[in-house]
Amino acid sequence: MKMGKKKTQQPSASTDDLVKTLGDFTSKENWDSFFTIRGSDDSFEWYAEWPQLRDSLFPLLQQQQQQQPSPSSSSSSSSLQILVPGCGNSRLSEHLYDAGFEDVTNVDFSKVVISDMLRRNVRERPNMRWRVMDMTQMQFTDDTFDVVLDKGGLDALMEPELGRKLGNQYLSEVKRVLKSGGKFICLTLAESHVLGLLFSKFRFGWKLSLYAIPQKPSSNPDLQTFMLVAEKENCNELHQIMSSFSRSSLGCHQHQASGLCEALENENRIRGEYLSGSDILYSLEDLQLGAKGDLTKVSPGCRVQLTLGEQGGSRFCYKAVLLDAKQPSGPFSFHCGVFIVPKTRAHEWLFSSEEGQWQVVESSKAARLIMVLLETIHANADMDDIQKDLSPLVKPLAPADNDKGDQIPFMTASDGIKQRNIVYQGSSSLTGPIIIEDVVYENADGDVARSLPFRRLIFQRTEGLVQSEALLTGDGSFDKSVSKSELKKASSSSKSKRRGTQGKNNELSSKMKVYHGFLASSYHAGIISGLSLISSYLESVASAGNRVKAVVIGLGAGLLPMFLNGCMQFMQIEVVELDPTMLNLARDYFGFTQDKHLKVHIADGIEFVRDYRKLSAAGEMPVHENEDALSSEMLLSSNGRCNSSDEETRRSTTIDILIVDVDSSDSSSGMTCPAADFVEESFLRTVKDALSEQGLFVINLVSRSSAIKDMVVSRMKEVFSHLFCLQLEGEVNLVIFGLCSESYIKEDCIPEATLRLEKLLKPNHPEISQSINDAVKKLRCLK
Secondary structure, eight states, rough: OOGGGGGOSSSOHHHHHHHHOOOTTHHHHHHHHHHHOOTOOOOOSSSSOOHHHHHHHHHHHHHHHSSSOOOTTSOEEEEEEEEETOOTTTHHHHHHHHOOOEEEEEESSSSHHHHHHHHTTTTOOOOOOEEETTTTSSOOSSSOEEEEEESSSSHHHTTTGGGGGHHHHHHHHHHHHHEEEEEEEEEEOOOHHHHHHHHHHTTTTTEEEEEEHHHHHHHSSOOOOEEEEEEEOOSOOBOOOEEOGGGGGGSSHHHHHHHHHHHHHHHHHHHHHHHHTTTEEEEEEHHHBTOOOTSSOOOOOOOEEEEOOOOOSSSSEEEEEEEEOOOOOOOEEEEEEEEEEEEGGSSSSSHSSSSHHHHHHHHTTTTEEEEOOGGGGGGTTTTHHHHHHHHHHGGGGTTTGGGGGGOEEEEEEEOOOOEEEEEEEEEEETTTEEEEEEEEOOTTEEEEEOOOOEEEEETTTTTTTTEEEEEEEEEEEOOOOHHHHHHHOOOBBBBTTTOOOOOOOTTTTTTTTOTTSSOHHHHHHHHHHHGGGGHHHHHHHHHOOOOOEEEEEEEEEEHHHHHHHHHOOEEEEEEEESSSHHHHHHHHHHHOOBTTEEEEEEHHHHHHHHHHHHHHHHTOOOHHHHHHHHHHHEEEEEEEEEOOOOHHHHHTTEEEEEEEOOOOOGGGGGOOOGGGGGSSSHHHHHHHHHEEEEEEEEEEEEOHHHHHHHHHHHHHHHHSSSEEEEEOOTTTTEEEEOOOOOOOOOOGGGHHHHHHHHHHHHHHSSEEEHHHHHHHTTTTEEO
């Protein structure tokens, strides 16, 4: 089997016509026809003829020959066992034989070409062997050959439209039949899809070198042949790939040279990450070769990220995490299990974070758990088909003491949605695709008869993230038939809540309205709990008949501002939203309304904060102090003009509470919320300057990177006098509170502060007070 199509190097016109007749280069019938037309004496070299190959091949073969055991007197001096798979009618084997390497076995699945080659060589080269055999399913025993010499065979199997299946099978056979210490010599055009398979298949336990075969003298650059040499080792060590050339020294086409060098650099980077212990994805074959120790034994606390399945080898590829329980003695319900996480839940903290994954392992009662995280490519597949596809892929990962080969059990994380009705689907030039849907969740106890309906706002640019979530009732007011236990059960995390599967269900009533007296999002309760840090100040402002000035950057569905406006009626709330579409959606689908104490500004949040004091001083921002209280504090000067104290002047132009609750359109920052500009030190200093002396800055940070969280905290420590944070259990949200005042609430005073906040809050339901009180207990002082 040899190369064809685009891979030929200037064949004659008649040969070119023959090549076109081949069509599928993996078809035995096509190759039989091809060789029948060419005839037995008309050999053809697809590339790299003997004069160019000889000087590169001979040193390798001679070196391998010297490593062979000393021959007995009855043995031939040419004891090197060489296999040439996909030999075709090339003269390569004949040249090797004539050079003294007589123990050559040639295989090809074309009976025509093997018969022709046998007739051509039976007299002159009697010791040469010819076998009709499929190179992807060879009948040789393990560890048979010292050298496997491939000249274009792999390239022919790796036609891009056919995928990697045949190439993968062939290389597995090469690795099987090659002796320890033996060499696989692959002559190839080194296209990226071929190198991608070669590099990954010969990663652990192989030493790789790459050489450029000299070209014929020519005025025009042509496709160059390369020689990859993989030496089989006795251990599973990993090495960088050595190469004998630089990009500038190659005389081939620029696109071939750049593609090769890029693939080589990328693979060596990957190998460097493996060597440095980086947490990267292993292949199943890497693990079977011992990249992370002996897989047949459970290693308590072992966690490995890997990929399962290969293109052409299974229906899908999968990202998975192998976890061996931390407790070596159990008790365990089974030795090995598979836990499938739907795409809609794969981004949840429980499944995406290492800490969450260990919780799943503990609850699964498995000695070894293989967690499979589904992605977009699996969206339309039936779960039964997924399990059938995964079954043969996970079997090699089962420990040796798996109950006598018992079938590995599969578990699945439900998407948690019982009913769904998409009420809006549109797009905004600033936010991108937007979905508003009404859902009913499945209750944990399985009783879904009295489940409560919710309305959810989803930005599709952020996978797995529900931006806002609100409770629906018949008329937008509290339904007395809803029990306290149901309200408590309904409380959940919105910013990281599971998405559920896409679909439509019209069972939900279109007449239901959002109820603003209830917080469906636990992180909203967390934000409000932080107000206890300045509850004494809030109480003093409210008791004086003045208004606390709050700015919320990020409207979303308007749920947090509406709750504050309803339950903390001493506030003047200014909401800043960049996207006017959001204001329309909040009004039309979430019942958001403005009044004299709740206003929305369509503006850039950073610019709004920067210009706030200037606008307030110029009278362009509303001043909402109690007029009677102000007049009693005015002082009449000798010239008859009224002057307020410096403190009152500052209070009238500053913000008391600033909340940043916006998502990021740039996922490369590593933050889902907020956009990176909101945590730059320059903006943080602008915030502090805009806040009153007792002011509070609140930011909702969503990131799965500990390094990014630490970076944000470090910057805020540099700016604010004191810092608190709230990490909600089971969530990725980290709510951070920055205080401007030098004095701050001590931990033993928090219960008293919480009581003050509760009196100020006046929620409609005791469950809200309880959720806020529970969140206050989790506040942690960082500075």
